[in-house]
Amino acid sequence: MTKPIYKRVLLKISGEALAGKQGFGLDTDTINNIAKEIKDVRAMGVEVAVVVGGGNFWRGRSGEGMDRTTADYMGMLATVINGLALQDALENLDVMTRVQTAIEMRQIAEPYIRRRAIRHLEKGRVIIFAAGTGNPYFSTDTTAALRAAEIEAEVILLAKKVDGVYDSDPNTNPEAKKFNQLTYLDVLKLGLKVMDSTATSLCMDNRIPIKVFGIDEPQNITRVVLGDSIGTYINS
Secondary structure, eight states: OOOOSOSEEEEEEOHHHHHGGGOSSOOHHHHHHHHHHHHHHHHTTOEEEEEEOOTTTOOGGGOTTSOHHHHHHHHHHHHHHHHHHHHHHHHTTTOOEEEEESSOOTTTSEEOOHHHHHHHHHTTOEEEEESTTSSTTOOHHHHHHHHHHHHTOSEEEEEESSSSEESSOTTTOTTOOEESEEEHHHHHHHTOSSSOHHHHHHHHHHTOOEEEEESSSTTHHHHHHTTOOOSEEEEO
16 A cells, blocks of 8 residues: 555544535534544554534624624534544544543543643544634634644645635636645735635744645545645645
8 A cells, every 4th residue: 555645634624524415514424434534544654633613513704793702612612513523433433532622621522732632643543623722713724724833743634625726616616727736825815715814824834735625535535645636735
C-alpha cells in the first residue's frame, strides 16, 4: 500500500456534511462512512484530529434578531452534538477517541488542554475538538486553523459538500471554474468562500497548507492523505 504523505493531520468536517442528503440533523450512514475512513487513515499510522462544524443544526448567523453572542454560543453547542455523534461512530469501530471542548462540560467531554490533546494523538487516539474556540465571533474554520497551529498539524483537510474551490457556486452556476491550486492571498483577494478571512490569515501566518475536497466521494479522505491530486490545494 502507498505510504501516507502526512504524519499528523487536522480534518475539518462541516456540519452540513454530517447531515448527508437530508440537509439537516445527523445522517447515520454518512457519519459511519466518515468514521470508517478515519479508521482507515489511523490504521496507516497517521495521527488524526478533527474539528466539526454545527451548521446542520444551527449557525450563529441564523439567529436573526438575536444577540450575536448568544447565537454563537448556541452554534458551539451544536458542534458538541456532532462531536459526540462522531465519537460514538468511531468507538463502535474500536477506534480510541476523545472529545475535547473549548467550553467545559466535564460530564460528557474533556476540557481542551493542548498538551493532553497532543498526548492523545501520540498514543494513537483520534481527538475531536468541539465547541469552537469557546469564544463568540469566531467560526469553526478559525477553530480548525487555531487547533492545527497548536498541535502542529502538517495540513488542514477541509472536507466539504463540494469537490474543491470554485470561482462561484457550482450548485447554481454550471460554468463555475474549479481551481486546482491557490495561494492564501488568492483566496483573500478573490473573496473565495473557502474559509473565513480570519482562518485563512491564520493559516497563512503559520504556513499551514489547506486541502479542500469533497466528502461525499468514498475514500476521499484516504486519497488525500496518500497524496492523490484531488480537490484544491492552498498554500503560499
